[in-house]
Amino acid sequence: MRKTLTAAATSLAILLTMGTASAYADSDTTLNKAVNAVYGTPYKLGGTTAKGFDCSGFTSYVFKKMGVKLARVSAAQYKQGTPVAKDQLQEGDLVFFNTTGKGVSHVGIYIGDGKFAHASSSKGIRTDKLSNSYYKKRYVGAKRILSKYGYATHAAQS
Template sequence: MLKKWGIFCLAFVLAVVPFLQTEEAAASSTADQVISAGKSQLGTPYRWGGTTTSGFDCSGFTGYAFAKAGIDLPRTAAQQYQVGTPVSRSNLQPGDLVFFNTRGGISHNGIYIGGNKFIHSSSSKGVSIASLGNVYWSPRYVGAKRVIQDQSSEVASVQSSAPTYETANVVVNGDTLNTDQDAVTKDGRTLVPMRAIFEEMGAVVQWDSSSKRVTGHLDGKKVALTIGNKRATAQGSTVTLDQPAELVNGRTMVPLRFVGESLGAVVHWENSSKTAKIYQ
């Protein structure tokens, strides 16, 4: 009897363990995705204002890494410090954002990877790994924010599947816009990455993860919209979008015409080359 019971237990273990291993492998955490995306760029040079793999500044790098996990961060280090939940240095977890004061105020940031180390885009070394205990970084450490627990599940619930779209080009004031998320066409409508275009035009863009609401400010003008909602506001007036804003790969995508309606830009769609042309 005991022998039969032992054989049954062994068979059960042999059957269940591969399943558990498969589940564990499939359950790669958001933090792992962020860190993996960051490490894939080790050695990428520093570039002031850079947000692409040809060169990053500090917040351009963190924004890129988090976008790969479906999380949209504000553009600058100071703005990124305004989102998420404060975390004590003793309670840091991989994937937390760490911030530093290098020239007055929040002026640099990176991603904590564990072991008292963080990955960042340094002006001297490009994308590299440093220690929080480093004689330069330790006294300049300001604090940390945890954004993954606030945004990952929300983004996942509304994120669209990019492969169902056709990509398009964007030209702003005569220059081709290079971003980590292309413009796309869907059901005959063109959706463009709001943050990249607005910031190229000089606007400041902010993202509220709890309400899935994005706002933009430029020269006293304010626009606001919510993911999945056709109603937006521009200069205090309600605007009805022909298609609601949505998330694609963690980036807020808005109808092309909304750019013109909200910031007074001239927009033109060139169907032959699949190019959205925007002029201020």
């Protein structure tokens, strides 16, 4: 009886692991691949390559991987796309922050589950929650850059 229960538990564990792995593979979008490929890259003022990024250099780099050209600086990127409400965010939307007290000065890419990827000046490419008190206080807005086709092709989770 004990061997049967152990075998059943082992089989269940294998099935659950397989399910988790396939769910992860399903979310392997162009957006996720581009962000994951440079995750941890150090911050570099003016940086636009995998050797170092600033915030808008990072967003430009990722969007180029999806075939979209963005303006070079965050304030100019904020002028692109269509405004989107915070409760309507979808993967690939740009999120903007006022970190200097002088208007839009920081940008990241919404990646779902209340999180965004960005170039932190102290920690490089990383993810943070929009609900983080620092970012929550400084949130300016979001813009949808990807078309419906672009979203379905590059950012939609399967």
